[in-house]
Amino acid sequence: MSNRNIAIVGSGLVGSLLALYLLKKGYKVTIFDRRPDIRKAEFSGRSINLAMSNRGWNALKQIGIADDIVPLGIPMDGRCLHVVGKESYNQPYGKEGEAIYSISRGVLNRKMIDLVAARGGVLKFNEKIWNIDLSEAKLYSGESAKSPWKEYQFDQIFGCDGAFSMVRHNMQRRSRFDYSQSFLEAGYKELTIPAGEGGTYLLEKNKLHIWPRGKFMLIALPNLDGSFTCTLFLPYEGKHSFENLTTKEALLDFWKMFFPDTLALMPTLVSDFFENPTSALVTIKCFPWAYKDKVVLVGDAAHAIVPFYGHGMNAGFEDVYELDKIIDAFEGDDWGQIFKTFQKQRKPNADAIATLSYNNFLEMSQKTADPTFLLRKKIERKFAEIYPELWKPLYSRVTFSRNSYHEALEIGKRQAQIMDEIMALPDIELRSEDSEIMTHIKTRVEAQRISLGV
Amino acid sequence: MSNRNIAIVGSGLVGSLLALYLLKKGYKVTIFDRRPDIRKAEFSGRSINLAMSNRGWNALKQIGIADDIVPLGIPMDGRCLHVVGKESYNQPYGKEGEAIYSISRGVLNRKMIDLVAARGGVLKFNEKIWNIDLSEAKLYSGESAKSPWKEYQFDQIFGCDGAFSMVRHNMQRRSRFDYSQSFLEAGYKELTIPAGEGGTYLLEKNKLHIWPRGKFMLIALPNLDGSFTCTLFLPYEGKHSFENLTTKEALLDFWKMFFPDTLALMPTLVSDFFENPTSALVTIKCFPWAYKDKVVLVGDAAHAIVPFYGHGMNAGFEDVYELDKIIDAFEGDDWGQIFKTFQKQRKPNADAIATLSYNNFLEMSQKTADPTFLLRKKIERKFAEIYPELWKPLYSRVTFSRNSYHEALEIGKRQAQIMDEIMALPDIELRSEDSEIMTHIKTRVEAQRISLGV
Structure with a gap:
């Protein structure tokens, strides 16, 4: 049935990749997003960076768009460690020629939405879903919880709406839905190292830079424009913590003590630190991922993980790649079996990368030094x-x-x-x-x- | 401050016990419940049975109501095991004179609400809370999510609204709230063994009866009127499961094979089985339990457990007993510290009884045989x-x-x-x-x- 009518909730990386896969099968695909079109939103060219690795590239190759994405990435073939009182030193990630790729989330997402639009996907931005009729695969959107709602009916609904998924929230109301959300005691904040004169890189370009400091750390990933996106991971409470960095003086004292080599590289440190939000780090697990043959969760909506292995996007892209193979195995027909097979196959892998990611904080922040x-x-x-x-x-x-x-x-x-x-x-x-x-x-x-x- | 104005959400066992403790301190106490007054509801005198043990009695004694409750309970000094092809045999629970007490939830709850009303608590039944302003300790009630809401303001709000707590649901929307709900693969169904002629007991009265069958089991607890409340714990799916007991014939074949000695005692087995709901068994954990000095969760709302140690109510009553001591230690004054101390002290105990309860299914259903x-x-x-x-x-x-x-x-x-x-x-x-x-x-x-x- 190639005139199958599909809804995808969420126009992020996993939602847009899944749209490309389903469009290729000849299905009608409509993506809903409560946010505005990221292609039209204010956007600095810098944002949270991702590390694309083999699983991600594989999923892009399969749908024939890897060549569109390669120019957006910067290969990083190892870590560059910055330890106080020592020369910085490198640790290769793998063998000669192996690398992960620093890519801006915003740049990548814009590109993928362009591809979805070019291949006939229907994009509904600024449209918030308030309710889902799981057994009928109906979506209800509207201005607010109390405003009148518009009803849509689909054959299948895919929840690709991220860690705080509304689709999952709807499934959670049912009995026998296992669910957990677990927050780290550390949060994170985005900072920046701008490009040098003429777009030069002020740190070694093809490395993932780490300042490991035990219970906290700073990392930096390169952008195409010569800048680096930095992330400070720091406990919310305790001696060295966000709650104790409330003044410019406290921040600069802390920075001079722990990240002295970066001070001169970060002219906007103080304003970035106090203007950018502090974000939480959460691991989310749930089961089942599917409701009968009607609704299924994919990517972060099913399994949000902490970022310390750089595999959130890679795991979500692999979900899409594996789901596509399962749809083909069932000839796009028995969707109850397709979704059952998908969740049975992917759940142990999602749990494993959650554990690996959690454990890797220790490796990055402590052991690398x-x-x-x-x-x-x-x-x-x-x-x-x-x-x-x-x-x-x-x-x-x-x-x-x-x-x-x-x-x-x-x-x-x-x-x-x-x-x-x-x-x-x-x-x-x-x-x-x-x-x-x-x-x-x-x-x-x-x-x-x-x-x-x- | 004895004119403190307290809201308790939920008029169940923990909510009504907490009301009695807070009324004794001279506070103004209002209990909200979305359900009708259990004292006026249709009620057979039989319902899910509880096993009151030392922790429960201790909390009742402290507030001086144990003597009101004792006549409602039937001491059970051990298990009586029913194994196919063997005479039934007893296992004492403890030393001579030690027993747990079978009490009907409905009978106990009615009695406790009577006591709350007699001691000046304000009871608002059929009033559903739709939203909570955590930082202002405001409650909003109304007919429906979309109807106009009534606003109440309190000094503190106590969420005693059980495993599917609306108060907790409200706290869960905030960041950094750890939460998990985990369902067993088995569900349960209430059944009954009526009294014999003249209110006699058709099984040994002062025992908790168990028919251990490995992956499933039947239990029976005595009621004051000579009847026994039975509970069948059975997997939802698989060879012997609820999904395979869909006809009268299948049910009777199953019963003859596994519980032959009860068949003659259960004249309403077939109608009870097909009319009573199948209920799920869930373990719920969360943290924090408190929002600043305004809102706190107590009992099942903070830590719902499976029933295999008979400690859901006992743990909730102990919460109230310990919370009372902490309020006194802080002279009813610093509620931020009171709630912090309470959750810090009780959380490891709630986690422990959750583990003990989960493990005890194996002991009851398998090892006792x-x-x-x-x-x-x-x-x-x-x-x-x-x-x-x-x-x-x-x-x-x-x-x-x-x-x-x-x-x-x-x-x-x-x-x-x-x-x-x-x-x-x-x-x-x-x-x-x-x-x-x-x-x-x-x-x-x-x-x-x-x-x-x-």
């Missing part, structure tokens, strides 16, 4: 170079492969056990490159080769 | 008899003491480790009463005496 951790990474990388068929590091499996997140998490745990053993060997720092160390790892890996999935 | 489990209980009971100062069984600590739930859970885990060791000893079934076994336990307990909290 720890010499033992750096040695561990070095040993692991060396072993993976010698025996690529025996070892793929966790970060690479998550970011540069399309092995399932669930498998990555499980294998990562077993690899961590082996590396714990290695790091506990006497004098490991003196003989980290010795062949006996490599042989030791090899023996342990081969003993559980199948369970490492290599 | 397992000879190894019965032997384990017997050894434990014997050791506790000989060395009462060294060992209080977990069930007794939860039900017959007022040690914190959190402590009970932690100590219970350590006791379980010791008993795992004991049960792994060779030929344990032959020498379970030997003094060497008792000595073995004693040695292990003494090695960690402090951590067992005895």
Whole structure:
């Protein structure tokens, strides 16, 4: 049935990618968004940055738009660590030639909405959905909760309306809907390092910059115009916290102590800090994702995660890629089975990337500054170079492969056990490159080769 | 300030008990409930039964109403197990003289609302709250979401409106509110065993009857009129499930196979089964419980649990008892600190009884029919008899003491480790009463005496 009539709630990255996939099948697609058209909104060219990796690119390639997006991204082939009192140093993310791509959310979203419009999608901006009749796949929009509402009827409704999804909220009213929202004790704030003269980059361009400080950290990702978008992750309460940075003096004292090398690069630090909002970091899980053959959640609406693995968008794009394959497997017909298969397949992966993302805050903010951790990474990388068929590091499996997140998490745990053993060997720092160390790892890996999935 | 003006949302057990405590302090108390007055509603005298234990009685004694409630309860000093093909047998709950009390929710709630009215509480039934202004402690009630609303202003608002609390729902809209709702795969249905001739009991009166069947079970609690309220806990889906019991024939076949001894006692089984609703079992957790010095959640609204330890009401009553002590400690003055102290103190206990309750489904439905489990209980009971100062069984600590739930859970885990060791000893079934076994336990307990909290 190619004249299928589809509604997508939310015109963000996942909603617009899904629209492109469904338009290609010949379906009629209408996107609703309560916000104005991002293409017409005030927009600085800078905004929250994303790190596109293999899963994201794969989903774009499949629908033939990767070439439109590549020019919007800046490859980052590793972390650049800034530790107080030390020269900055680099940690490669993967092998030679492997990189993640810094892309502005706004730039990417505008481009994708352009593509949806060009391919015949109907876009309804500034139209807020107030209620959904799940069993009839009807949407009700209007000015306010108490104003008269307009009714729409569809064959299927896709909720791509993000972490605070109205579609999910509607499903949550039903019984037997498992749901959790869990906030971190840290929030975040966007800051900026502007471009140097003539659009030059004031930090090394092709790196994700990190200032790891234990319970808090600053990061910076490059933009096309030479600027960097910075994000400060900081606890809401406690000694070093947002609640204690309420004056210009307190902020500058804090900054001089912890991020002295950035002060000269951030001329608008004070105004950015006090004018930009402090945003919360939340992990959201729910189940089921689908209501019969009528309504399904995709992306953040089904599984919002914290940003420390850079995989929110990548996981959402992979949802769309996998959903598309499932629709094809059922010949676009049995939507009850399509949605059931989708949620059964994707839920364990969504849970796994939620755990990986949560755990990675510790790695980024604390461990990247720890010499033992750096040695561990070095040993692991060396072993993976010698025996690529025996070892793929966790970060690479998550970011540069399309092995399932669930498998990555499980294998990562077993690899961590082996590396714990290695790091506990006497004098490991003196003989980290010795062949006996490599042989030791090899023996342990081969003993559980199948369970490492290599 | 004794002319403090308090609103309580919800006239259930926790709301009415809290009203009695606050009235005693001289506060003005108004209770809102969206339902009609339970004292005037149609009421059979039978309904979901509760098991009142020490924590519940303690809270009633403190406010001087235990004597009003005692005549409503029937002591149950142990479980009576019904296993197919075996004589029924008893398991005592605690020591001689220790019992939990079967009480009808409706009978108890009516009595408590009578007491609230007699002590000057203002009762507003059939008045639904649609919105709350948290920072101003204002309530808005009305006919419907879209009708005109009436505004009330209070000094403090207490949300005692149960698992699906509207007050909590209002707090949930704010950022940084942790929340989870998690449903069991089993639901439950109320059934009944009527009284025999002349109000006689057709099963042993002073027992909680259990028909443990692994993934499902039937229980029965006595009522004052000679009847028993029965509850069937059964998965929604699967081989033996609600979805497969859709005809009279299927139901009777199932019943004959698994609960043959009850068939003759349940003349209205078929009509009860198909007319009574199937209800869901949910665990709800959230944090924070309080909004500044204005609004706080108490009881199920803050921490709904599954019923397998019989502690939903007991935990809610203990909330009220502890909150009362905290209000006194702050001389009824600094309500920000009162609410902060309350949630900090009670949250770990609410989480612990949630875990204990969830785990107890397995114990009731599966282990109570397992000879190894019965032997384990017997050894434990014997050791506790000989060395009462060294060992209080977990069930007794939860039900017959007022040690914190959190402590009970932690100590219970350590006791379980010791008993795992004991049960792994060779030929344990032959020498379970030997003094060497008792000595073995004693040695292990003494090695960690402090951590067992005895």
